[in-house]
Amino acid sequence: MIEIPGNLFPRRLDTHLPVAKNAHGIFIEDENQKQYMDASGGAIVVNAGHGRKKIATAIYNQILSHDYIHPTMFTTQPVEMLATCLAKKAPGDINRFYFLSGGSEANEAAIKLARQIHIENGNETKYRLIGRWKSYHGLTLGSLAAMGRTSFKAPFTPLLKESLHIPAPYCYRCSFGLKYPSCKLRCALALDELIENAGSETISAFIAETIPGATIAACFPPKEYLKIISKICHHHNVLLILDEVMCGMGRTGEWFACNHFDIVPDMITLGKGLAGGVIALSALGVKETHFNTIKENSGVFMHGGTFSHHPVAAAGGLALIEILDREKLVQRVKIKGKKLGNLLKKYLLPLAQVGDIRGKGFMWGIEIVKDKKDKTPFNRSLKTVEGVRDNLFEKGYLVYTSTGLAGAHGDALVIAPPYIISDDEMEMLVKAIKSVFLEFFN
Structure with a gap:
């Protein structure tokens, strides 16, 4: 005992x-x-x-080579290589990856980056966030404000920045009492309605789990849903953030779950299985055009973390991707x-x-x-x-x-x-x- x-x-x-x-x-x-x-x-x-011995060995060897390296002082090969591996698998021009320790941190970073992108582009009035009811994005304050899981939010509501919400694509319990496909995806069109009513000039981003997981139990949305959402966001210059912390890294049979819907979000977040659960690791992926907006204007993303871009965690993530590739586990x-x-x-x-x-x-x-x-x-x-x-x-x-x-x-x-x-x-x-x-x- x-x-x-x-x-x-x-x-x-x-x-x-x-x-x-x-x-x-x-x-x-x-x-x-x-x-x-x-x-x-x-x-x-x-x-x-x-x-998995391969992941353990990669982490062990990385610790002995160089462990904690602050990312404002050096870059490291594991971090660079992991970003390149993910960029090759990511949809469209999501070519830049920022590494953190957990999914909540990744979503927090995405929310902040969306706001800064609008500021750099001269759209300072765009600050409000839209999420979905019955969603989960983490328990840091920005992520908590974005989520739509009432039991988690209610005790801390006085601490949270206001965010807006639309119903989830939950066909089993449709918020509008409709049936798919005669509903014409009313739950997606609700985003356009909310943006119009709130004022598109005030909306920074829409954040959603590509496949709602923990709160409404793997509720796979209709195929047209995210295409409609993406078009609405593009029309209103609202950035689309897809949370794939739970459903990414092959969990649904695609490296990125958004590939099921043939869309490319502005940002995508990963976590959980990014290093197979062996070590804490998450990532924020962003389109090259948005990365360049930051680089060519202020030149700095106003964010950071002691354990961001950690080479030991990145070594674990690289080893995990090699296993998934070699053993064809996503297929x-x-x-x-x-x-x-x-x-x-x-x-x-x-x-x-x-x-x-x-x-x-x-x-x-x-x-x-x-x-x-x-x-x-x-x-x-x-x-x-x-x-x-x-x-x-x-x-x-x-x-x-x-x-x-x-x-x-x-x-x-x-x-x-x-x-x-x-x-x-x-x-x-x-x-x-x-x-x-x-x-x-x-």
Whole structure:
């Protein structure tokens, strides 16, 4: 038994967590040798699997070569190479990458950069941000203001800068009570309406998750949605920031999820799986034209961070990309993701408490409902999805939860395994979820 002194301020205060001792592939082992299938990659982070020696070796060698190098004093080869690798895979002319430690930081940097781009271009009145309800962008104050997850925002509203919001592309629970495709993407057209009403001369940027993840559980939008959004932003000179912290780096079967929609945003953010979860690393990607606006005017982005452009983290990111390339794991996600989706629908969709299954690649949401016909959610006071999660945990399966999908209520699971999961393991996972549903709801 590992002794725990008890001085930690833990993420969860409602339970005593087991102590993780080993992790390899798609499994984590605790101090009692119990194994857990990591069916969500933690917080949709682990993509190449746990315990990758190539990443560990790259980080180890980089530490011994040169570790902390301040980015205003030197550049380093790992940082330069990682930026080039990402630029080759990024859509359009997103050619410049700024590296940070987490997704929240990357989104914060994007919000600030959008404002500075407008200032440099002589549009000082453009300062307001538009986000979406039922979105998540991180917990720093700028990212928190942009997000649309009410339970996270409400306690800190007095601290936040005003931001505007439109409904999410959530076809299962359409905010307008419409049906796709006869809706004509009313949820996208709402952006144009809001910009017009607020005054386009005041709007700096629109930020959105390419595929809404944690808050409405892998809700893949209709194909035309982002094209309409992109055209609206371009028409009003509003910068489009796509948050791919969760859905990027191959999670949906494309290196960048926006490739599913054939659009190029002004900025894109990455995090979570950028280094496979091994080390803290995120990135802000930006179009070359916007980079040049900053370079040729003030010559400095008014932002920074002690641990930005960190060569050790970048070495981890480079090693992760090499693994994904060499083992063709992004292509594997595209193929095997269809199998995972089909298994989920086959075994779970017939269940009375499963209202919807949606997703792409290795990012799937299972919405849990009290009444399937009316899509009635469970009251959040019941903590339904936490009960399902805990039962799966006891059986040795780790899944991610999503709450507050229907106003303040609603529950869902997110399934997002490492890209190396086998066919047999996928079937074992889905059958385990079905077993828990049958036990829990009967």
